[in-house]
Amino acid sequence: MQKFMPAIMITIGAICVSLWLFGMFVTAAGAGAFEVFYTIYRAAFGSWFSWQNTLVRAAPLMLTALCTALPARMGLIVIGGEGAMVAGGVMAAITGIALNGMAPMIVISAMLITSAIAGGMWIAAVGALKYYRGVNETISSLLLNYIAIAIMSFLVIGVLRDPETLNKPSSSHIGEANMIGAIGESSIHWGLGIGLIVCLILWFVMRRTTFGFAADMAGGNLRAAQISGLNVGSMLLLVCFAGGAAAGIAGMIEIAAVHGRLNVSLNSGYGYAGILVAFLARHNPVAIIPVAILLGGIQASSGLLQRSHDLPDATALVLQGIIFVVILASETLYGKPILAWFRSARTYQLTSSERLN
């Protein structure tokens, strides 16, 4: 556990600095900093109602964060979570509509599988382009986001459109019976459970298996990995597939637990927020869970911030941007003498930024 202390301390310190900067920003914009913080807390974690709201948002964030976090362990910066999520959502909707009428258990399982494959292939393509053609994965994954959204809009306006949806073109409903229900009496759907399970499984694979070790090794030193006989190419494709599959499942959850139909609501920015979650969690699948809840809370507070402080809805985005910038700046502190009192600071050498280089 001591190994993680510097990482946790630096992350918490960076979040404090971000909040301070954000406080100055909202003060300059004419709102009281402490009132704004209290509003965020109240809207995110202040009551059972807000907790439910936060957790519902945290579920897709966990999954889209994996789309950045897993390839990052092999040194790729993939920002295609939004596209993989849309690809997964499109396949989930098509599967759900096609199989509507069969036993819900079969339909839901089929939606899970097809969405995971669609999202996985989407990001595996990014990995393949990187490996075989040397195409920059950051740019190609971002371009694929726009392409996925264009394909979705094309399908929703065209062949998949339910003629009864006039104002907001949507596909047909996947069927009430096929919706993922809520957990117990709460309004939290089982998507949260899926998110937690996927995070834990992928943590186990990446941290406790030979495969995960090999992936870390290839991320740390590609040449060394190749010389020791690892098949870096297929590992890269698998890791990208796994990350994309997680984001694809996020799309399926949004369709099967929230919207019921395919429409532009699927393209809601969870993919982009997931990038921040992954970096905040230092690409550790378990750390993604609390960070996704924190970010889910910030997103959940957006509405109340608008209403009670008359701040624009982009306020939450500004806060996320500040946290992201400060977190990256804090990377430079790892191994610096400021942390000398943490003896372990010096042993924690292989930071993710080095891997990414």
Next chain:
Amino acid sequence: MSHEIEIMSVIIAVLGGAIRVGTPFLFVSLGECLTEKSGRINLGLEANLIMGAMTGYGVAYMSDSAWLGVLAAGASGVALGLIHALLCQQDKVNDIAVGIALMILGTGLAFFLGKPFIQPQAPGLPAVELGGWSDSPVVRAALEINMLFIIGLVLAPVMAWFFKYSKWGLIVRTVGESRDAALSMGINVNQVRLYSTMFGGFLAGVGGSFLSLYYPGSWNEGLSSGQGLMAVALVIFARWNPMYCLYASLLFGGAAALGPALQSVGVTSGYYLFNAAPYILTLLIMIISSSSHRRLAGLPGELEGTRK
């Protein structure tokens, strides 16, 4: 017969669009070209574009001067470039990741600060009418050339000359080629990169002001959709050569104008797919022009590790 006229008007609209839509690409790619020549990648130019669009529109509205808006847009780009450069010169800080973070921060700031400017109408930038000889309104619209495009048209060869023949251009190239060589010559590497990123940010900010002050010509939150990032891809395609940046920007502008041009003559069925044309084109170009085996011609040596 009318069918032929329609095809002609689509072609003219695409050619006109190449200039109109290509101008922001041109400024962002020239800015990125300079930054990358100094050995750093700034993926955050998307933020410069959006911030530039917002700042340019806001200042033009408040001061009633479009050109003051353009300058202010450039200044906002300098500020973002400054943040990028200062963060990236710390060790262990990854320039690509900082670019993504600035993209989120810059977009958030632009939406936050730009809220009051969504409604009012700011003065637009002047254009030079080169289509006076034609009776066709389509041709005239296509040949309305904005002053900013002309500035960009001059800037590209000037920058090419700067890299090739000037002392400062040589310093920028040396820093981008080999940090160690530059250090041994007594060049302050961080400072050169700082100025290159700031001036690159300036150009990208100016490109943003074109979006809000000329075409499409107003400020709203959907103004930029990845043009800043496509421009970064475009620099690879242009092999870090300012003149090729100019040609590539026109090509991209034409591709982006295809969707609206087809819609204007009534082809609407594949509208969303045609809108994806520039993204697909960028991706195809990257696939064709990249290689995992050889070093790309013109690639600054310091970028080799990040983009091989």
